[in-house]
Amino acid sequence: MARAQGKVASRARRKKIIARAKGFQGRSKNNFRLAKQRSEKAMQYAYRDRRVRKRNFRSLWIQRINAGARLSGLTYSQFMNGLNKAGIDLDRKVLSDLAVSEPLSFKSLVEQAQTALSK
Amino acid sequence: MFAVVKTGGKQYRVTPGDVVVVEKILGNPGDKIKLDHVLMVGEDGQSPEIGSPLVGNNVVNCLILEQSRSAKILVFKKKRRKGYKRTKGHRQDHTVLRVLDINGKGMVKQKSKTETTNKTETTKESKPKESTQTAAKNLAEAPNEEAASKKKKATAKKKASVKKKASTKKSTAKKN
Numbered sequence: 001m002a003r004a005q006g007k008v009a010s011r012a013r014r015k016k017i018i019a020r021a022k023g024f025q026g027r028s029k030n031n032f033r034l035a036k037q038r039s040e041k042a043m044q045y046a047y048r049d050r051r052v053r054k055r056n057f058r059s060l061w062i063q064r065i066n067a068g069a070r071l072s073g074l075t076y077s078q079f080m081n082g083l084n085k086a087g088i089d090l091d092r093k094v095l096s097d098l099a100v101s102e103p104l105s106f107k108s109l110v111e112q113a114q115t116a117l118s119k
Numbered sequence: 120m121f122a123v124v125k126t127g128g129k130q131y132r133v134t135p136g137d138v139v140v141v142e143k144i145l146g147n148p149g150d151k152i153k154l155d156h157v158l159m160v161g162e163d164g165q166s167p168e169i170g171s172p173l174v175g176n177n178v179v180n181c182l183i184l185e186q187s188r189s190a191k192i193l194v195f196k197k198k199r200r201k202g203y204k205r206t207k208g209h210r211q212d213h214t215v216l217r218v219l220d221i222n223g224k225g226m227v228k229q230k231s232k233t234e235t236t237n238k239t240e241t242t243k244e245s246k247p248k249e250s251t252q253t254a255a256k257n258l259a260e261a262p263n264e265e266a267a268s269k270k271k272k273a274t275a276k277k278k279a280s281v282k283k284k285a286s287t288k289k290s291t292a293k294k295n
Contacts, residue, residue: 043193044197088170088171089158091130093130094123108166108167
């Protein structure tokens with residue numbers, strides 16, 4: 001029986017990793033050994049950063065809400081406390097969106113928070 | 120006008136005519152569904168109705184455009200020097216919705232509907248995808264940066280997948 005050769009499979013396996021390292025710097029994009037290390041590290045970063053992205057966006061939204069609320073005379077923490085007391089359950093993504101693109105709607109939210117706080 | 124509606128654990132600000140990608144909702148493409156977890160309704164020139172937490176008796180009517188899955192994510196975990204390495208692919212199920220109206224208001228006239236019914240089956244299949252892309256593009260031009268960037272990514276991915284499909288079709292045609 002003819003002997004099975006490994007070279008086809010090896011080449012395919014290495015090509016897959018080199019393809020994953022497209023656009024990397026220096027030898028990392030051409031050299032299999034480096035490409036493997038760098039692409040594995042890259043995927044580890046990707047795994048971590050999918051989680052970090054959620055935190056980053058939340059903090060960005062908070063900054064925008066804070067800026068919007070301060071225009072109407074409340075700080076972020078007072079505003080969120082007021083919304084809680086008023087029973088308003090909008091999340092920070094929507095609130096920041098409103099603060100940027102619907103300033104009047106956002107202002108009425110701040111007013112509701114203010115009345116809830118003063119009770 | 121707009122409404123803030125909650126589905127799949129996330130809140131979306133929608134206006135009639137929008138195309139939104141949400142967590143999977145059961146139903147077939149072409150079905151109409153009602154999203155009744157409405158948190159806020161705003162109209163032009165009026166003070167918004169703000170629910171505490173819900174605005175009662177409000178409904179956002181939607182049309183299911185497609186039941187699809189996100190682009191593949193490679194989940195890769197590794198602990199160095201411990202011989203631990205795991206690779207797993209993940210595609211999230213999601214549903215593409217077109218927002219028809221909010222409480223029956225703000226209906227958007229749909230030309231594409233009549234067009235698709237006149238044409239052949241093949242165009243029917245391709246039509247809804249194209250329309251979602253264009254609508255998503257329109258959304259991407261909206262001032263909201265992070266939402267826009269996310270949607271741009273989504274459209275780019277979709278384009279890529281469509282291209283892939285097209286190329287595979289071509290190759291099969293050549294073989295024949």
